[in-house]
Each structure stands twice: as structure tokens, then as C-alpha cells.
Amino acid sequence: MSEVLVLNAGGTEVLQRVSLKHAIGMLYRQVARVREQVPGETFGPYPLPKSIELVKYIYTRWVWEATGRMPCTRENVLRRDCHRCAYCGRSATTVDHVLPRSRGGKNSWTNCVAACYTCNQRKANRTPTEAGMPLKITPRQPNSIAELWPRRM
Numbered sequence: 001m002s003e004v005l006v007l008n009a010g011g012t013e014v015l016q017r018v019s020l021k022h023a024i025g026m027l028y029r030q031v032a033r034v035r036e037q038v039p040g041e042t043f044g045p046y047p048l049p050k051s052i053e054l055v056k057y058i059y060t061r062w063v064w065e066a067t068g069r070m071p072c073t074r075e076n077v078l079r080r081d082c083h084r085c086a087y088c089g090r091s092a093t094t095v096d097h098v099l100p101r102s103r104g105g106k107n108s109w110t111n112c113v114a115a116c117y118t119c120n121q122r123k124a125n126r127t128p129t130e131a132g133m134p135l136k137i138t139p140r141q142p143n144s145i146a147e148l149w150p151r152r153m
């Protein structure tokens with residue numbers, strides 16, 4: 001039996017390889033979904049997977065349990081900030097790096113905030129001080145997975 005790649009939520013990183021049987025079990029338990037399928041082939045009710053992708057909650061829990069740290073993903077930053085823009089308080093759909101990445105800013109909990117598209121564009125490649133856009137919140141690392149993902153899916 002062929003092996004199936006398991007990718008993180010978002011599909012940017014390979015985490016491990018599992019047997020097809022194991023992969024189908026993960027699809028059945030709804031902890032993963034098919035990312036890439038073998039064209040035209042099926043396995044019971046499922047498209048035959050070449051790779052599967054963990055659902056976001058499971059991915060977050062997986063990293064949390066493996067490293068003791070919450071992964072600083074776009075989804076998790078938006079959840080921490082309740083989908084509110086850190087600059088204007090309106091509904092946020094993007095993540096802004098307080099110190100821009102192009103200037104050495106890290107993809108870390110203390111350097112990432114939720115931002116609306118307009119503020120993100122306006123701030124561009126500047127610090128909040130340079131842009132005259134003070135932060136309304138102090139970004140911090142969440143203490144537990146339950147803070148961001150209070151309910152099981």
C-alpha cells in the first residue's frame with residue numbers, strides 16, 4: 001500500500017508520512033481532509049489521497065503538544081485578537097507584522113497582530129510609530145490552547 005503525506009493546516013509543510021489505511025482513518029475521524037488526490041481513483045467514499053492536510057484545530061493541538069508552543073499562524077493570531085484590527089478596531093482579515101518582516105520583524109506572537117486590509121496597506125513597510133498608527137492592544141503569546149480553541153470541533 002502506498003504512503004500518504006500529512007501536511008500542516010494550510011498545506012505548507014510536510015509533517016509525516018502515514019499508511020493509506022491510517023490516512024483514511026484520519027479522514028473518517030475528520031481530523032484531516034484530502035489535499036491532493038490520485039486522479040480518478042477512490043477508496044470507498046473518499047478520493048484516493050496522495051496527501052492530506054490536518055484541520056486547523058488538530059494542527060494547532062499537534063504543535064502545542066509536540067513543542068509546548070502555540071503555532072503563530074494567521075488563523076491563530078486572528079483568533080487571539082478576536083478578528084479585530086489592532087489599529088482601528090474594525091473587522092480584521094489579515095495579519096500585520098508590527099516590525100515589518102522586510103526589516104527583520106519575526107513571525108512571532110509578540111510581533112503579529114490582526115489588522116484590517118486598509119490599515120495593513122496604509123501601514124505598509126513602517127513601524128506603528130513611523131506610520132502614526134498606535135497599537136490598541138499589546139500582542140502576547142496565548143497561555144493555553146483553550147484560549148484560542150475553546151471548543152472541540
Ligand SMILES: [Zn+2]
Nearest residue numbers: 085088116119
Ligand atoms: Zn484597521
